[in-house]
Amino acid sequence: MDLKLKNKTALITGSTAGIGYAIAKSLASEGATVFVNGRSKERIDATVASIIKETGNSNVQGISADFAKVQDINELLEQLPEVDILVNNVGIFDPIAFKEIPDDEWFKFFEVNVLSGIRLSRIYFEKMLTKNWGRIIFISSESAIQIPAEMIHYGMTKTAQIAVARGLAELSVGSAVTVNSVLPGPTASEGVSVFIDSVAKAQGLTSAEMEKEFFTTVRGTSLLKRFIEPEEIANMVTFIASPLSSATNGATLRADGGVIKTAF
Numbered sequence: 001m002d003l004k005l006k007n008k009t010a011l012i013t014g015s016t017a018g019i020g021y022a023i024a025k026s027l028a029s030e031g032a033t034v035f036v037n038g039r040s041k042e043r044i045d046a047t048v049a050s051i052i053k054e055t056g057n058s059n060v061q062g063i064s065a066d067f068a069k070v071q072d073i074n075e076l077l078e079q080l081p082e083v084d085i086l087v088n089n090v091g092i093f094d095p096i097a098f099k100e101i102p103d104d105e106w107f108k109f110f111e112v113n114v115l116s117g118i119r120l121s122r123i124y125f126e127k128m129l130t131k132n133w134g135r136i137i138f139i140s141s142e143s144a145i146q147i148p149a150e151m152i153h154y155g156m157t158k159t160a161q162i163a164v165a166r167g168l169a170e171l172s173v174g175s176a177v178t179v180n181s182v183l184p185g186p187t188a189s190e191g192v193s194v195f196i197d198s199v200a201k202a203q204g205l206t207s208a209e210m211e212k213e214f215f216t217t218v219r220g221t222s223l224l225k226r227f228i229e230p231e232e233i234a235n236m237v238t239f240i241a242s243p244l245s246s247a248t249n250g251a252t253l254r255a256d257g258g259v260i261k262t263a264f
Helices: 018-029 041-055 070-079 103-131 149-170 190-203 207-218 230-240
Strands: 009-012 033-038 060-064 085-088 134-139 177-184 252-255
Touching: 009 018, 018 033, 018 041, 018 085, 018 134, 018 190, 018 230, 033 041, 041 060, 060 070, 070 103, 085 103, 103 134, 103 149, 103 177, 134 149, 134 230, 149 177, 149 252, 177 230, 190 207, 230 252
Parallel strands: 009 033, 009 085, 033 060, 085 134, 134 177, 177 252
Antiparallel strands: none
8 A cells, every 4th residue: 555655754753763663664664754863873873774774765864862852852953844744752661659759750751751742843733734734643652541550650741642632633623734642552662671571580580471471460451462563553653644544633543452441
């Protein structure tokens, strides 16, 4: 299927690994001009080279920014003042007991996970409306609906992303600009894999045994009973980024493996 993404320019934040990398590679495979993002020039360069090699699309570039720093975001916007597709994927997570989360950690999580997308959307959204085409996609999480007790601050940010996405969609009325959020379930991203491996080692389990334990005791409602591959999330995001998804706007789309146990 031709998703008609040639001649479209996309920025995917936090895209040197995991879901972000998979989305960048998928969009590049469809012929889009892709900007990958990370904090390390060495890692960005390696990611660009890898995607070009795997997709044969030479229109892949890197752009650095630490989304905890406003100056970095402003510099990114100067370098890349306009895009057709913005995927707000960058995010941080850390399991911490609620009583041990200090105020500055709440602010840090909100700034990176939520304000990063707001700051970029504030500039790109109006330009999309002016040319009457664009896609903004927030990569939220199933944790936005089923707030994890071990990461309440993370869940809070993911719920906020859904609210921002829906609010922006309300401002796109009558245009060909869409704003949606995608809710991945537990995914085998780099950070999650490292975390699970460390917990498995601490408990004297293999990674496979730890995965089975995780989907029994931590995410017991999962219908897949396994970690989702980043490419499975990227498949949905790539469609939502395409002109073919024109009737989908203001939606909260699940790619959660059935973890969320509600019909709506």
